[in-house]
Structures are given as structure tokens and as C-alpha cells.
Amino acid sequence: MGDTIVAFSTDVLIVGAGPAGLAAALAATAQAGVTVTIIDENPAPGGQIWRGGSGQWRDSRAQALWDTLSQRTNLRIVYGARIVGRFGEQEFLLETADGAQTIRWEKCILCTGARELLLPFPGWTLPGVTGAGGLQALIKGGMPVKGKRVVIAGSGPLLLAVADTARRAGAMVVTIAEHRSTGELMSFFLALLRQHRGKFLQAIKLFWSLKQIAYRHDARVIKATGEQQLSSVSLQHGSKTLDLPCDFLACGFGLLPNPELGGLLACHIDEGSIQVDAHQASSQPAIWAAGEACGIGGVDKALAEGHIAGLAATGQTISDDALARRDQARLFAQLLNSSFAADERWRHLCQPDTLVCRCEDVSAQQLALHGDWRSAKLMTRAGMGACQGRICGAACQFLFGWQAPGMRPPVFPVKVSTLAALGTIGADHKQ
Numbered sequence: 001m002g003d004t005i006v007a008f009s010t011d012v013l014i015v016g017a018g019p020a021g022l023a024a025a026l027a028a029t030a031q032a033g034v035t036v037t038i039i040d041e042n043p044a045p046g047g048q049i050w051r052g053g054s055g056q057w058r059d060s061r062a063q064a065l066w067d068t069l070s071q072r073t074n075l076r077i078v079y080g081a082r083i084v085g086r087f088g089e090q091e092f093l094l095e096t097a098d099g100a101q102t103i104r105w106e107k108c109i110l111c112t113g114a115r116e117l118l119l120p121f122p123g124w125t126l127p128g129v130t131g132a133g134g135l136q137a138l139i140k141g142g143m144p145v146k147g148k149r150v151v152i153a154g155s156g157p158l159l160l161a162v163a164d165t166a167r168r169a170g171a172m173v174v175t176i177a178e179h180r181s182t183g184e185l186m187s188f189f190l191a192l193l194r195q196h197r198g199k200f201l202q203a204i205k206l207f208w209s210l211k212q213i214a215y216r217h218d219a220r221v222i223k224a225t226g227e228q229q230l231s232s233v234s235l236q237h238g239s240k241t242l243d244l245p246c247d248f249l250a251c252g253f254g255l256l257p258n259p260e261l262g263g264l265l266a267c268h269i270d271e272g273s274i275q276v277d278a279h280q281a282s283s284q285p286a287i288w289a290a291g292e293a294c295g296i297g298g299v300d301k302a303l304a305e306g307h308i309a310g311l312a313a314t315g316q317t318i319s320d321d322a323l324a325r326r327d328q329a330r331l332f333a334q335l336l337n338s339s340f341a342a343d344e345r346w347r348h349l350c351q352p353d354t355l356v357c358r359c360e361d362v363s364a365q366q367l368a369l370h371g372d373w374r375s376a377k378l379m380t381r382a383g384m385g386a387c388q389g390r391i392c393g394a395a396c397q398f399l400f401g402w403q404a405p406g407m408r409p410p411v412f413p414v415k416v417s418t419l420a421a422l423g424t425i426g427a428d429h430k431q
């Protein structure tokens, strides 16, 4: 167990085959004589927004990028491999279906994307309740929703993208409950019109395609109800309470960067994202980062940053145009983040008996007895389950202001055989 380890090496390792990783690979592979490897835990390229790989994509940029990349002979892509640990200076441990592997690299570009911020409210652990992006990922992965009643709640443009995916898959979207008030939404759309006309037109097109669906402003989920499975959702809409029967509730409270590998490599992390300079270089030599991992901002920012990181890591010239495109995409990201930031009022959704750590069944009132994450973790086991604090750690940070837990290697739950491999490698390194 754990004694056969496949090891390989590359000049440039890109972690993540989302828009940032693919753009980085396109730029890096343009440098002749450089070997580039992309590693992704998913079975196909595309990351979150372009999930499912070529053939599933409706964004023509994805297909164009992929068509060019497929011609590059200095690129290798490894799917179904998750980086879980580091040893030595420039070597990672990977977990794959075929066992543990290692990869050595000269330069590394972290394009590890984002995950959803999941906030607790009564009934949020019922089967049928997911994150907004989570439901979208399930549908893109083939989960049938034809004829199913779907309520989408939370805040931000992801709610519209999810409604569009659900509608196309044949679901009946009962309503989109947007937490922001009509005034707040108007300010956002006016700013979009003034500063990002292309995005404004995209939004209008999306709204038009969703015109049959009730889009409620100033509306928020209060509770999800059901015996074994979700059967209805209660919403507060202005001064009214609505009870809506449904099969799925998808809640989008925002996204959080995935900085674990940056942490593993001792890169400077601030407010949960990997910090980079103007050329996407991290605080550590030979390590760059791009996309959501260094700040939530959407696909345009991911593409622009990935492009710059790929050029920088291979010593190519970065044009002023590339920097300007990235800066413009970051302005849009700032507008999004300020318009749809997590709202203090979401704290009140969580009741004393609501489970916050769903892996270890720990309620809000049990956690509230503690002053910080460490004490809560030691006394209640919060954060010690399968998610390793990825969900409840962020929820506790939001609810109680506690510093989210740091990650220790392996940074994801792993098979015993992978841990055994880590021991073998450790022994090899000491020889």
C-alpha cells in the first residue's frame, strides 16, 4: 500500500484547468522548448464556468482557446488528479484514481479558482438544498431536473446564470429571490451601463431570456422545510412571507477564493486570497497565481490574469494591452464585489438550533459558547469532518468574526494509501 509512486516533472506546472489555467497555458506554451503541465481534479477542462469540457461550451472563447491549446505539443494535461500536499521545495503530492503520484516543477502557476460561501439557515442541510453554483454544477454534470421546481435565492449575478442553466435543462424556476433592494440593483445597473457597456448588454440579454421567471428584489430565504427531502421554502419578500413548494433550493451568498495551495507554498495570503504583484507573481519566487484564487472577479479577470501569469512565468514580454485588459476586468470585479458583498443581515438567518458544522452536527448555540475557532474546534469537533472547515470555517468567520482555520497538509481529505505514500516519500527524502 502506497509504495508505488509515479513521479514526473515539468518546467511549468499550472494547477487548474479553468479559464485562468487555460489562458496561462496558452501563453506559456507559446514559448518554444518549455514543457507545460496542467493538473486538474475534474475529469474535463473548463473549471467552474466552462464545466464539462469541449462540446458543452456555449462561450465561443472557451472553444477557441481549447482548439489552439490542443495543437500545442509541449502541453500535457492530467485530469482527475488532486494536489494534496507538498514536500521538498518544488514538488507536489497528487492523489489520483491510480494511486499517489508526485510532480516536480520549476515554475508554478496557481489557478485554483473559488468555492461557494454557504451560510446556515433553518433547513439548509435538507437534501434538495444546495449552493447556487452547486446546483448548476450538478445540472452540468447530468443531474436530471426536467419538470422540477427550483427556487434560487441569495444575491448577485450568479443567481441569473444558475436560473438560465436550470431553465435550459427543463426545470421550472419558481422564483429568483435577490436579497438586494430595487434601489441597490438600480445603482448597480447604472454603474454597469456607464462603465462596462458590454456587460450591461449581456445582462439585458440574460434578463430577457429569463423574462418568464418572477425576479423578486428585497427577498430572502428564511427557512427550508421538508421531512426527508426539501418540500418548500419560506421567503421574506418586503413585509410579506411567501411559502413556495419546490424540489430544489439553490442559495448563492457569494464566492470565496481557494488559497490552500498558496498557503502550502507559503505565499502571502490576505483576506483569503493569494496576493500577487502587477505581473501576477506571488510573494514566493517561481510561483504565480491567477483568477479567482487571487480575488473573486469572474471569467474576464481570470482570462486576463492567466494570460499575464503564463507570459511572466516563461519570461515573455507582457504588453500594455494585456495589463489594461486585466485592469479593466478588475474594475468590473470591484463593482461586483461592492454591489453584492455578503450582507450583515444574513447573520440573522441562522437560528440558535441551526447546524453550522454539518459534518459533525454542531449547532450555532453550541459554537456561540466559544470565543474563537480553535476553542470551538477543540470542544465541539466543528471543522473536523469531511469538509475540514471549508464550509463551517467560512460560516463561523461570517457569523462570529472568527479567523477561518489554517490548513495543514494534506490540504484535502485523502485516502490512507496516499498518506502511506507521503510517508514513503518522506523516508526517501531523508536518505
Ligand SMILES: Cc1cc2nc3c(=O)[nH]c(=O)nc-3n(C[C@H](O)[C@H](O)[C@H](O)COP(=O)(O)OP(=O)(O)OC[C@H]3O[C@@H](n4cnc5c(N)ncnc54)[C@H](O)[C@@H]3O)c2cc1C
Residues within 6 Å of the ligand: 015, 016, 017, 018, 019, 020, 021, 039, 040, 041, 042, 046, 047, 048, 049, 050, 081, 082, 083, 084, 111, 112, 113, 114, 115, 116, 132, 133, 134, 136, 137, 158, 161, 162, 255, 258, 261, 290, 291, 292, 293, 297, 298, 299, 302
Ligand atoms: C460553483 C461555481 C459556479 C460558477 N458558475 C459561474 C457561472 O455560471 N458564470 C460565471 O460567470 N461565473 C461562475 N462562477 C465564477 C467562476 O469561478 C469564474 O467565472 C471562473 O470559472 C473563474 O475561473 P478560474 O480559472 O479562476 O477558476 P475555476 O474555473 O474555478 O477553475 C479552477 C480549477 O482548479 C481546479 N483545482 C483547484 N484546486 C485543485 C487542486 N488542489 N488540485 C487539482 N485541481 C484543483 C478545480 O478543479 C477547477 O477546475 C462560478 C463559481 C463557482 C464556485
